[in-house]
Amino acid sequence: MKTSRQTSSYISDVMNQVIRRNPAEPEFHQAVKEVLESLDPVMERHPKYREARILERLTEPERVLMFRVPWQDDGGHIQVNRGFRIQFSSALGPYKGGLRFHPTVYLGILKFLGFEQVFKNSLTTLAMGGGKGGSDFDPKGRSDMEVMRFCQSFMTELFRHIGADTDVPAGDIGVGGREIGFLYGQYKRLRNEFTGVLTGKGVGWGGSLMRPEATGYGATYFAQEMLASRGETLAGKVCTVSGSGNVAQYTVEKITQLGGKCVTLSDSNGTIYDPAGIDAEKLAFVMELKNVKRGRIKEYADKFRGAQYRDGERPWSVKCDCAFPSATQNEILGEDAKTLVRNGCQLVSEGANMPSEPDGVRVFVDNRLLYGPGKAANAGGVAVSGLEMSQNSMRLAWSREEVDGRLQRIMKDIHTAVYAASEEYGEPGNLVMGANIAGFVKVADAMLDQGLV
Numbered sequence: 001m002k003t004s005r006q007t008s009s010y011i012s013d014v015m016n017q018v019i020r021r022n023p024a025e026p027e028f029h030q031a032v033k034e035v036l037e038s039l040d041p042v043m044e045r046h047p048k049y050r051e052a053r054i055l056e057r058l059t060e061p062e063r064v065l066m067f068r069v070p071w072q073d074d075g076g077h078i079q080v081n082r083g084f085r086i087q088f089s090s091a092l093g094p095y096k097g098g099l100r101f102h103p104t105v106y107l108g109i110l111k112f113l114g115f116e117q118v119f120k121n122s123l124t125t126l127a128m129g130g131g132k133g134g135s136d137f138d139p140k141g142r143s144d145m146e147v148m149r150f151c152q153s154f155m156t157e158l159f160r161h162i163g164a165d166t167d168v169p170a171g172d173i174g175v176g177g178r179e180i181g182f183l184y185g186q187y188k189r190l191r192n193e194f195t196g197v198l199t200g201k202g203v204g205w206g207g208s209l210m211r212p213e214a215t216g217y218g219a220t221y222f223a224q225e226m227l228a229s230r231g232e233t234l235a236g237k238v239c240t241v242s243g244s245g246n247v248a249q250y251t252v253e254k255i256t257q258l259g260g261k262c263v264t265l266s267d268s269n270g271t272i273y274d275p276a277g278i279d280a281e282k283l284a285f286v287m288e289l290k291n292v293k294r295g296r297i298k299e300y301a302d303k304f305r306g307a308q309y310r311d312g313e314r315p316w317s318v319k320c321d322c323a324f325p326s327a328t329q330n331e332i333l334g335e336d337a338k339t340l341v342r343n344g345c346q347l348v349s350e351g352a353n354m355p356s357e358p359d360g361v362r363v364f365v366d367n368r369l370l371y372g373p374g375k376a377a378n379a380g381g382v383a384v385s386g387l388e389m390s391q392n393s394m395r396l397a398w399s400r401e402e403v404d405g406r407l408q409r410i411m412k413d414i415h416t417a418v419y420a421a422s423e424e425y426g427e428p429g430n431l432v433m434g435a436n437i438a439g440f441v442k443v444a445d446a447m448l449d450q451g452l453v
């Protein structure tokens with residue numbers, strides 16, 4: 001994020017056009033604005049991108065699919081949801097990105113996520129384009145059979161638009177192992193083929209070891225890299241984590257293994273604060289609670305003495321050395337960021353996508369925090385999805401150690417590339433700028449090579 005210079009009139013023109021053509025989609029505008037502001041110096045230095053209208057092309061998805069998803073609930077009533085798939089960019093490979101099932105899902109959310117995904121996937125060094133999809137379906141409170149019927153209906157339309165070499169969806173909020181299983185089963189039935197069309201599959205039928213862990217572990221590895229640049233480690237650091245789903249759980253697991261102490265988790269109702277730390281045994285309780293019983297995080301405070309439940313609050317007022325936002329977009333407001341800085345927080349590694357509002361990002365960058373934006377810090381998830389695709393193509397399964405080793409190398413390489421780009425463009429350590437530039441250049445150069453498509 002550029003805080004000192006004025007944005008050029010070219011960038012402002014592109015931004016205004018994006019706002020005009022995509023009305024009432026504030027999350028998409030926010031994601032595009034951050035990237036465009038970072039790219040201003042690149043446009044100045046390399047007029048070829050401007051001449052080829054790369055920004056105008058990149059901000060327009062290659063294809064947007066929107067469809068009806070009718071299904072029947074357990075009471076025999078007919079329900080109708082809306083399904084989406086945004087195939088944003090195939091410059092670097094098949095469209096790749098998760099599916100989100102959450103009542104807040106609409107075009108603007110998925111376009112922001114798909115847009116971010118293009119740059120993130122570019123950073124992983126693997127051959128993947130960017131996409132995102134999902135539905136306004138809310139799995140909360142639904143039986144397994146209802147979720148299955150919904151997934152089957154969703155896939156009955158989606159299957160004709162995806163494929164192992166075309167578009168490979170994965171999970172996101174509300175889409176975990178259970179949903180991927182139901183979606184895959186229906187795809188297989190309709191296509192009559194067993195291919196690597198989804199990632200995050202069960203390990204017994206084509207999934208990669210370490211895929212569930214990958215995003216949380218990756219965000220922690222990225223934090224380690226940032227700390228190493230100042231000669232520090234995670235050992236002994238007090239960490240706040242938001243969310244209590246897939247990303248949050250494995251972030252806590254890895255931080256704890258590396259000697260840090262995690263003291264919070266949250267969900268959309270509130271936050272638990274456990275000053276003693278969430279150790280392996282307590283984390284096992286959280287995993288059972290969230291993944292099997294599908295309960296609320298409040299129950300943690302009922303179970304463990306010394307833990308408090310803070311209804312309606314987010315974790316950011318708790319004093320910490322490092323923060324790991326791992327729930328959803330815009331969960332750190334400008335004020336929260338100031339509170340974190342005031343309390344001595346020195347690192348933020350974003351497991352979630354765009355969890356910090358622009359005001360929050362500005363506070364982190366201006367105060368020179370070690371700040372890893374989502375498109376770099378949480379790229380471990382899609383990276384291991386890419387490794388799952390490779391294993392499926394080879395019809396081989398790598399060991400845990402092999403996948404974890406590759407994940408660690410990828411996170412290290414992302415940090416190196418992002419840091420180098422921030423240095424090259426005169427703001428060393430501004431990883432927001434570095435991630436946007438490093439991600440962009442690879443995609444833009446591929447677009448130049450591939451002609452006007």
Ligand code: NDP
Pocket residue numbers: 171172173174175176215243244245246247248266267268269326327328329351352353378379381382
């Ligand atoms: P899960 O569905 O497993 O967990 C989501 C968690 O966030 C839940 O605790 C949920 O609480 C909470 N949450 C969701 N929406 C809100 C909201 N509006 N306000 C407050 N809390 C909320 O999802 P994941 O862990 O997979 O995803 C978390 C974040 O990480 C998302 O931003 C996602 O895009 C990002 N991400 C995920 C990847 C993956 O591999 N899974 C890869 C890269 C990024 P509740 O139960 O109350 O809804």
